[in-house]
Amino acid sequence: MDLIKHVRYFVVVAEEQHFGRAAARLGVAQPSLSQRIQRLEREFGVRLFDRTSRGAELTEGGRLMLAEARPLLERADALEGTAARVRSGAAGLLRAAVPPELDSTVVAALVSGFRDGSPGVRLELRERAAQAQLAELAAGTLDAGVLRHPVDVAGLALGEVMCRPLGVVVPDDGPATEAGPDVGPATEPGPARGPGPADGPLALAELTGRDLVLFPRRSGPALHDEILATCRRHGFEPGTVIAGRDPAFVTGMVLSGTAVAFAPREREVPAGAAWRELTGAPLLERVSAAWLRSRQGDPAVELFAAVVEEALAEYGGMIPVAQTVAAGRPGAPVPRLGFTV
Structure with missing residues (x-):
């Protein structure tokens, strides 16, 4: 039995005090309305009306039930209204995650853009590496995420895949000089100098x-392996691959003079280090919003994906990866899979 619907019929009959007028108001046949009221009376075990030649009069039990029925219908209407706002994306909660390496300006723009676009929906944002995001999306404890490709996107829907070239952060040793005849006494050698000209592009070789300081493999195995494979393909065999993602640790290793790290041009570089472009842009960072295909069409998820794309473009210096494919860039990533071909 649809309790709310039956209670609504009961209230209308009580207000009209007549089954015929109540049926006309509700747009139902009078016999059907009488049967519904009788069923409600059987369900509650309470006689609600005295049927008379003039109409229907509430019993004492009916009056007591009516006092409770009206607030119940008000709450039911409020519940329906809330459900409608959630369905339309005007209210609710969106649980989302971003990778640890995402630029702070992108994160800030994402949060403010989502808030402005849907002020009734609360965005619960957390930091998660790719593998953790995939696990939480599959478990249903995450509604949407921002993933760095390549990852296994089976069962996921993706927003626009955005990309930007990665450069390399090296020790900034300044321009090299040659020793002349007036050079002073020899000193102990310091850390190795940065490779190549002080501000020109560098080849990976x-x-x-x-x-090489690189994020731990367990947080993104496919991306980790792809970066190392690209390095080797272009003649760079790291002495040691050091797992690390904390900015202070990565910076310390680079400033030690023995290690390098990959980063986009937009990433802040500390004093004592320099960002250098890589010849031929062999490494591309690819990022997109992702969500379960079962959430396709969800207004809050669609807004999140749109805001992610906008924030990556405006504050991350990224362009749609499809543009690199259309331009015929060698080694352009395939948007559907997120892998390099």
Whole structure:
């Protein structure tokens, strides 16, 4: 039995005090209305009306039930209204995650953009690496995420895949000088100098012998392996691959003079280090929003994906990866899979 509907019929009959007028108001046949009221009386075990030649009069039990029925219908209407706002994306909660490496300006723009676009929906944002996001999306404890590709996107829907070239952060040793006849006494050698000209592009092969600071493989196995494979394909065999993602640790290793790290141009570089472009842009960072296909069409998820794309473009310096494919860039990533071909 649809309790709310039956209670609504009961209230209308009580207000009209007549089954015929109540049936006309509700747009139902009078016999059907009488049967519904009788069923409600059987359900509650209470006689609600005295049927008379003039109409229907509430019993004492009916009056007591009416006092409770009206607030119940008000709450039911409020519940329906809330459900409608959630369905339309005007209210609710969206649980989302971003990778640890995402630029702070992008994160700030994402939060403010979502809030402005849907002030009734609360965005619960957390930091998660790719593998953790995939696990939570599959478990249903996460509604949407921002993923760095390549990852296994089976069962997921993706927003626009955005990309930007990665450069390399190296020690900034300043311009090299040659010793002349007036050079002073010899000193102990310091850390190795940064490779190549002080501000020109570098080929990956010029980094050979340097250690590479890279995020732990377990947080993104496919991306980790792809980066190392690209390095080797272009002649860079790292001395040691050092797992690390904390900015202070990465910076310390680079400033030690023995290690390098990959980063986009937009990433802040500390004093004592320099960002250098890589010849031929062999490494691309690819990022997109992702969500379960079962959430396709959800207004809050669609807004999140749109805001992610806008924030990545405006504050992350990224462009749609489809543009690199259309331009025929060698090694352009495939948007559907997120892998490099």
